[in-house]
Amino acid sequence: MKRTDVIVASLLAGVLAVASAEAQNVVKIGQIEAQTGANAIYGWMSSQGTALAVDEINKAGGFSVGGKTYTLQLIALDTRGEPKEASVQLKRLIEVDGAKYIFGPFLSNVFLAIRPYAAEFNGKILMWGGATRIHDYVGTPGHEFLMRTWNWDAGPNGFGELMVDQLVKQGVKKIALLYQNDQGGKVMEDIYVGMFKHKGIEARLDYFEPGTKDFSTVLAKIAAWKPDYLFPGYADSYIYDIVRQATETGQLKKFFLVRGSLGPGLKNKDALDEYVVYVPKYFEEAEKKDPKVQKFIKAYRDFYKRDFPYDQAPLCSSSCYDHVYMLVEAMKKAGTVDDPAAVKRALMAMTYEGLWRLRFDDKGEEIFNFDVVRLKKGGAIEVSHINPK
């Protein structure tokens, strides 16, 4: 062997050894969210916050567990809300990339599609998702890998029940529910139709076909029923069209939302009377009071080099910025990065004080503080802060 060959071989071996050592000190976080698509509203903002937190932690030199320093590698894949696509992506994350920590999904249709496959890795992975249907499985045998990063709608501490109670206090008698005819719409029906009935509010439910853009007919039908509020589903992709068309003709002017953003209300603020929406955080107000929120918004602007999306940002509480930091803290407490079951035990025992105050109930479902924003005609805003027990 020539002398130069020996040198090249030695250098190559050295590079491979360093690369291998570095690879061993990387914790991979996989993410499957709809970053684009009609139902991207939650996944897009979640993936933004996750990438920002990973970048901050890595730039700060990583974190130490058991005397070793680790950095994070985020592998964020865009499901576009397609269950089939998400199934392939999850398989890749677990089997090819070897990610043990999976953030997402937020969408129930995606979760239901990937659940059987993910359950095969029970004990070997930890999945943090916001999907409502996770509520049905989290804490049940065979689903120890699962944690839900979103408040549950129903029950004494559920955000939906707390919001419906506000309607009861206002003396609301009739509410019209207008949902997309899909998995998300069925979830909403399951939760809210019974809840309204139980609380003494008469509810009327209409479904519309996915892809609908003209809501004139169904809105006219609903307006003829004279409800006190319209409760229009869960995704901005159609809520923008619904709120515009309802207010443009003056048929319906009061809206009640437990999902979706403040954006459609703000765009139509002069034509509506009231737009009540659950938001995990009303950032415009929080920015003025909370240094952590100020820091986050500045970091967002610097990282993405664009303005902070105030109307979308509240939705980033799910499997997002805070959760990356919380996961790292849990790894430190557990003393391992390789044992998702031990990390989960640490997570269940801790409270994380970030942008939100995050903790989990005994099933593994998150409890966090949130805001209810009441937008009035012309743009006046009232914010109520809710801290579930």
Place this chain on the structure above:
Amino acid sequence: MLSLVAGQVLNGAIVGSMYGIIALGITLTFGITGIVNFALGEFMMIGAYATFALAERGRLPYPVAVVPAALIAAAAGYVCNKAFFRFTRGNLVNGLLVSIGLISVFESAVLWYWSATPIEMHFVLPGALRLGDVSLPKMKLVVFAVIVVVIALTYAALAGTWLGRASFAYAQNAEAATLMGVHTERLVTAVMLYSTGLAGLGGALYASLYSLEPSLGGVYVLKGMEAAILGGIGSLMGSLWGGVILGVIEAVGSIFLPTAFRDAYGLAVLVAILLFRPAGLFGDES
């Protein structure tokens, strides 16, 4: 109830006119050139996104943005005709395959650049006009008027000009038309340009009413196809009437039946009509 029905008849007619403009493109391309262009919805989508880009990013006033947006769609149609469709004349299967390929390419391109997240333009003409208990958005009325004028002018141009007569002659017998001095290559190119431009105009008008998504064309090409078949392939005014009837059936049907099956009502009536009039309501039975 009466005002609800009256309101939805008017609303259905307006929404149906949007189907009509696509139906006109379909009936022109298929009826005259024999080319099946299922990708017309994509040219509508191009027109819609081009309008958004010109009006929101380029700061052009909306009425000014509409014209170049339709021209951009027509230019895309011209390129597609030269590159693909001219090889599929008279061959339904090949035309269908090219269309499916183009749908995929155009949607992917828009997905790549704009993402699939819906975008919404500023309100061009906010507010509604009240007629008794019936309330109709002003912009919808403008859109309806524009579409009716465009379809009527198209009809007049085809019925009263040499080019129009040449088109009908070509549709009846391409070889004979060529022998009579009709430059068929130019004629087919002109029809493709016009039909894709019409779809682009439909998209530009759509952008003023609804939020935009890359898949918007898929829904409209199906509705346009239904409207063209209902009106009778080859009948220009039939395409407008087909669209209007379809829109009214969907709107009125949704009053009395669940809105979740809105699309099915139009299809059911279409099937029923075709049982008795296979050539459509205004089609040539011979």
